[in-house]
Structures are given as structure tokens and as C-alpha cells.
Amino acid sequence: MKIIYDSQIFAQQEFGGISRYICALASQMSRVPGVDVKIVAPLHINQYLKDANRAIVTGFHVRRLPKTARIIKAMSAALCGSVSRMMRPDLVHETYYAARPLCRSNVPHVLTVYDLIEERFPDSFGADYPVAQLKKSAVNRADHIFCISENTRRDLCELHSLPEERLTVTYLGYDALPQTGLQAQVLVGDAPYILHVAGRRGYKNFDGLLRAYAASPWLSGNFRLVCFGAGALSADERGLMAGLGLSATQVIHVGGGDDRLAALYKGAAAFVYPSKYEGFGIPPLEAMSLDCPVICSNTSSIPEVVGESGEYFDPYEVDSIMSSIERVLQSSARREELVCLGRERCKRFSWERCAQETLAVYQRLAK
Template sequence: MKIAFDQQVFLLQEYGGISRYLCSLVRELATMPAITAQVFAPLHVNRNLAGLGNELSRGRALSRLPPKLLRPVMFASKVMARREMARFKPDIVHETYYCEDDFRPNGARRVLTVYDLIHERYPDLFVNSEGTTRPKRVAANRVDHVICISESTRRDLVSYCGVPEEKTSVVYLGVDVDFVQAVTPRRQYHPRPFLLYVGARGGYKNFERFVRAFALSPRLRQEFDLLCFGGGQLQTAERQMIVDAGLGPDQVVQMGGGDEILAALYQQAAAFVYPSLYEGFGIPPLEAMAVGCPVICSNSSSLPEVVGDAAESFDPLDEEAMLAAMEAVLASPSRRSALIAAGQTRYQQFTWEKCARETEAIYRKLL
């Protein structure tokens, strides 16, 4: 069985969760008997592809792509990818993003992975939500089968895009935990005990409500700081929001860096808090669990599927409930220990080998 992965997302992401998922999937598929998997990205900017080597990925990495050249380069890459895939003669074309065009070689079946329906659920948070919604709807209804990364995403896909449920399957992502487990922190990254927040902070990520909930407790304010990893530096409006909530200007800090720093922060945090209103899957809670960091997260969208009973959960729209969840963990060594133990079991259910095996079974059913 020959599987071709198209070029789309590899010109949209230099790094990123989608390209990381696809490269991990290709790598695992290549270890299976009677499977030939190949990425066709003739021109791309993606750095994850380098880890696949020439045997699994065909294309040239561009060191820099000015915005004005994105469209013509995307068109050229698409034309070249179509030609190369036609010579490859795949049984399956796994589309990597949302395209209205059908560019499969004759006879190939089409598979698409849908990651979330954030633009459909929260259109007011985006400047041009229809620019993503329309091609996603067209692509999902055009292909032969759609893989969703959670039951929550599948429900939303059926509801918002009208895709028949029988044309969908759920395949959970795997989690790369080697990077967090292998790190021995070289130093303490923050002088006081802290709660860790990871990723972007705008809109549906619910960061502002998290800060306000934390600030409601005199004990938490006295004993802990909030440390944000990634997401860019704190903006002026965010700093003002922090002060308005009653926190000191230095009590919420932002830090960036590579996987080694993130791994150390997971290990050093008193707890990891994930207050998001919506996630298609949600990998950071599982990364935290892998190194024994207790997880406190919202009970919305896909997150209950991911964390199971290995996290302290709360209604992300209820600041009092969020505060109660944080206090329940931070004030109870026994609860904290129980979450750590449950997390150590939970994260092991999500592997790339399992993801690839279930994906390969879907391919075979289509042939």
C-alpha cells in the first residue's frame, strides 16, 4: 500500500503541531510491513521534515519566504507535487490541510485529518473565520474519509460542516514525551513556587479568566506566581489586566525557549493549569503528566477525553470553580500525589505507534 502526503501544510508551518503530527505518523507508517509512505512537498519551509530524511520526504526547504511570494510558491509547489504524486501512483492521498481542489492521482482514495472547529465555534474571535471554514467544509465533504483527533472534534465536524458521521473516525494523537522525561534541569528557572501556563493567551485560551480566578485567593497570591511559557511577551494590555486583577506587576512572568526549558518548567511547577475553552486535542496536559506535574484543566471540548480522571477539572467559564480546583490541588499533598500517579498511567495511552496503527486500518478499509 502506497500513501502520499501532500504539500499543503508544509508551506504554512515552519514548525507546528500539524506538521509534527504528520511527520510522526509518516515515520511510524514506514516501519510497518507492506507500507510505503511519502511526503510530497517540492517547495516548503517546514523544519520537521528534515527529520524524515530523503527516503520519506521529497522536496526542497526554503530558508526564507517573503509573504508576497507565498501564493506563487504555493501554486508552484502544488503543481510539482501533483506531477510527482502521479508518478508515485499512491493508493491513498492523505491531505495535510483544507483544500477545495481535488488533486489526487486517478484511482487514489482521499483521507483528511481535521484537528478542531475553533473557527466555527468561535467565529467572532477571528478576523476572517469563513476563510478557514469554507475550504474545511468543502474538503471534508469531498474526501472519502475524515479522521478527527477527538470525539469532540468529530461531533463538531458533523454539526458545523454537515459531514456524515459514518464517513468519520476518531484517531487520537501520540505524545512525544522523551524530551520532557530526559531533561535534568540545570537550574531553577523561577525563584518562587509557580503555576505553569503554556502557549498562546488570547481568545478561547481563556488566560484572562485564569488570572482573575488565581487573584481571588489571598493564599495563592501570597505563595505562588504564574509563569507563562511561549505565546510571546506580555503585552501592555495584559500587564494592565494583571494589575487590575490585584496581582503585583512581577507576579506573572513570561518565558520562552526550546523544549529543554519547557521540560524543566513542567518538572519545577507546583501544577500545570490549562484553562482553554476549546481544544481539538490538547497535548500539553499529557506532557505535564509524563514528568509528574499535576494537571488542573477545563472540562470543555476534547479535554475530558484526553485527561480522563488524571486531572483536577473545572468549568472554564466559572472563576470560582477554577479557583476551587487550584486550591484543591495546591492545598492537599494527597490530592497532588494522586493526580501525579494517575497522570503517569494516563499519558501512556497516547502513542504514535497506536495512532499509526489505527490510521493504517482506516486506509485499508478504503481500498
């Protein structure tokens, strides 16, 4: 069986969860006897693809330069179709949402839907943000759709009225972060801290976490809040901090690679995940794999991933966020319990399992 993954996400993402997922999936598939896998990305900017097994990649890495993004995307899309047709695939897996398939053929086309964030939280995106409409087009024409959580499947059924038989839930895996011996103290000093990872805009609810942290004299007096990734704190975020009476020494930002992130997980008193909505949510798994207690929202897919291994709160209630963080940080027994539960929980999620469940659907469709 010959499987093709199209170029879409690799012409858009240099790094990112979706391109990491497709690379991991293709890599696992390539190890299965009788399965021929190609990621057809004639021109791409993706670092994961740059480092992938060359046997499964058709295309060239190009540097991302100012004002070239649209050109790279358009050229890659145009070339993807002709290259794919020559390969005569048995199945095409579209890597993102397009109005029309890049690889036009009569073979089954499948799609992964990651979340319905644009539909659930339209105010977090500009009025001209096209993803929701493109997603609708892609969903309507796909022969089968993979959902990365039951929550995504439910949202998709509710918002697009799709029949159950067209949908399959395949949970993601996660990659073990490199442990290089780097110590968190080198990055943030010796004071204890709470860790926040990932985006901070809108539905990510970073402002809710700031308010909860500021509302507790005990938390803000004994712990710093360390934010990793998503760029430096914005002027609006610094303004909110000032309005809440928080200083630049209490809330700090750290950037960098996975080695730094691993060190911060290992050194944190707890990892807090305040998001109001996630299609899946890999950071809690990363935290659990590195013995960091998880305190998280009780909404969307997050309980599916975390299970009984987290301390939950209502992300819409500042007092709930504050109380849950205090409850964990004031109890060494609860922290140790969460660490032990987390070690076992994260074993349930792997790219190998994700690929096995995905392949079963491929084989059924390609008969």
C-alpha cells in the same frame, strides 16, 4: 500500498502540532512492511520535515523570509500535484484544508479534521479568516475523515451533517520531551509557580486564568504564574494584569525549546489548562508524563484526554478555576494522587497506536 501526504501544512508551518502529527504518522507508517510512504512537499519551511528520514520526504527545505510565504505555498502546491501523479499513489492523505485537492487522482482521498474552533469561536478570528470555508470544502469531498477526538467527531456531525461511516476517531500520540538536566530555577528562580503552556488568545481563556489567579490572595501571594510559549505578553495582557493588581514579577513569560518546557513541567507546582475548547490537547499529556499535576477545563475534548487524572473546573467561571487550583495546591495528597494517575493515563496515547488505527482505514479504502 503507496500512501502520499500532500504539501499543504509543510509550506505553512515551521513548527506546529499538525505538522508534528503528520510527520509522526508518516514515520510510523514507513516501518510497516508493504507500505510505501512519501511526504510530497516540493518546497517547505518545516523543521520537523527537515529532520525527518529523507527516504520518506520528496522536496527541499527553504528558508522562511519576509513576504515569501505565499510564493512558497503556491509553488509547492503547484509542484505537489504533478509530482504526486507520477508516483501513482493508492491513497492520498491531505494534510490541511484546501478548496481543491493538490494531488488530483481517482484514488481515495482522506483528511484529518483537528477541531471546529473557527466555527465554535468565530470572534477569536478575523472576519476574512478563510479556514472554516476551506474546511467545509475539504470535508465535503473527502472519501474518509479522521477526527482526533470524539468531541471533534460530534462537532463535525452536528455542523456538517456527515454520515457516521465516513468518520473515524484516531487519538493522537505525543513526543517525550528531552530531559537535559536543566533546572527550572535557572529559568524562573526559586519561588513556587503555576505553569500555563500554549496560546493565550480568545478561547484559550488566559484572561480567565489571570482573573482567577488575581482573585485569590493565597494563590497570588504564594505562587507565580509562568506562561510558556506563544510570544511575549502583549500590551493588552499587561494592561489586564495591571487592572487586576498583578505585577510583572508575579506573571512572567518564558520562551525557548522543548528542553526548557520539560524543565518547567518538572518544576511546576501544577499545570493549569484553562482552554474553553480543544480538538485534542497534547500539553496535559506532556505534563502528566513529567509528573506535573494537571488542573484543567471540563469542556470539549479535554476530559477525553485527561480522564480521571485531572482536577476539573468550569472555564467560564472564575471562582471554579480559582477553587480547583487552590484545592490541588493546598493538598499534597491530592497532588501525589494526580501525579500517579497521570503516569498511567499518558501511557494510553502513542504515535504507534495512532498509526495502527489509521492504517486499518487506509487498507480498507485502498482495496
